[in-house]
Amino acid sequence: MSVLEFDRISKIYNVRGAGHMKALDDVSFTLESGRTIGLVGQSGSGKSTIAKILTQLETPTTGEIRLDGARIPRRGRGLRKYRQQLRMVFQDPFASLNPYHSIRYHIERPLRLDDVVPAKETEREVRRLLERVQLAPDTVIDRRPHELSGGQRQRVAIARALASRPKLLVADEPVSMLDVSLRLGVLNLLADLQREEGLGVLYITHDLATARHFSDEIIVLNQGRIVEQGTADDVILNPQHPYTRELRAASPDPENWFPTKHGGTSPDASTSGGAR
């Protein structure tokens, strides 16, 4: 059981010639193992700044992060240890995997660097991880990223993230580059892993529909501030803040679009569309 506290964090960027830009403004939340938080908001709302601060690629201007009550070291072995416990899955599996290296190499590396298993067990562990993400080790292990489909590549990225046996996973738009037909497969895989390994997952996305189905809790971010927070169904089905309503109304929703056949579920069907 791990608990990550993101405590009253603000981040101010100095913009050349334009003064200060407040990317995050007093943001707090708690991520626990075994739970998924969906972080939604439009471009520029601060979602990725949170990911960068969580992975300590950026330091907060004020506020602090604590893992199981302890502050995160800024450098050295302590920081590395922290990063072992919190891993990222990025949006574009083409950009996040090195085209020159085999799939084996991608997964071996974190195993070696973090001394996860003894050297002679590395190969077995690589295969175990590939099976864990539902890839057939024999067919993919010696291939390079370009020989795999987008969905397979993203599975490799997930296997790599799992290699150091993290407790928390930050997934920044992990399925938005994937074909719709593959998205559910990858999300279901993440949900399986989360359940079976007790991972805490921060799911960053602007897609409200997947956020609702995949998360326990949803945080809505606008201009660096949390404007709404609650259980996934509450936030999406019964949004309170005008900004959340706006996001909800902008999301395609055929259920409301053809209300006659399906007895529309929401009063705002008239505002949601207008696309035609």
Added chain:
Amino acid sequence: MPEPQLTEPLLSVRDFSVVYDVDPPVAAVRDVTLELQRGEILGLAGESGCGKTTLAYGVQRLLKAPAVITGGSVVFHDTSGETIDVNALDAEHMRRFRWDKISMVFQGAMNALNPVATIGSQLADVFEVHRPEMTRKQRRAEVEELLEIVKVGRDRIRSFPHELSGGMRQRVMIAMALALRPQLMVMDEPTTALDVLVQREILRQISQLRHEFGFSVIFITHDLPLLLEISDRIAIMREGEIVELQSAEGIWSNPQHEYTRRLLESFPRLTGERGVVVR
């Protein structure tokens, strides 16, 4: 706004086939027949590799080797009453036909615009090539008007692509496609890289412009929920074939083909029942 009368054909595609001549050859589009009506938004959906982009590019003969059009005909019914057999056009006529009659909006606006030229000059280029009789002053007036139409604003005429947001850049792409007042716009994932709020604005704009200028749209995306909202009719493609083609509402409420039903089930519904992601 009144719905356009969708009874006048604009583009008739018959038994259209495209093969990628590699080893072994891949039949990317197989015997596709469809009729696009004037003013209609036709959605083209299917998963990656189903041939939807190949089809849309193919009817404009925009495909490069190893793609080969192996059969079928594409006939364009011009407003002038003339009937144009697209496959029979020579290179010069084809060049003039594109953009003038059918224009394209590509997926990544950032990659489609030239980063070292202002958007004004890129828009003016269209007129310089396709309307050589226009004076510099007329071109400038047209460009300003286009920027107003797509709500980027004439004051951005000297902006470079990187100075605009993703949504604005996509609007510039739409302005470019609209420049010669084509009768058909082919849009390939025009909003996929944008966030939902910007996406909604762009969709609204496409739909408004469609009413205003009366062009037809072939809208390609794998985002079925979005397609259901914007399209009049939707064609579902799989492995190069259209497995189902009917009204958006019909696709949603009464899908005929088993594959259509599977596609519909494969996306999580915003307000629908839980359980698509097993948790």
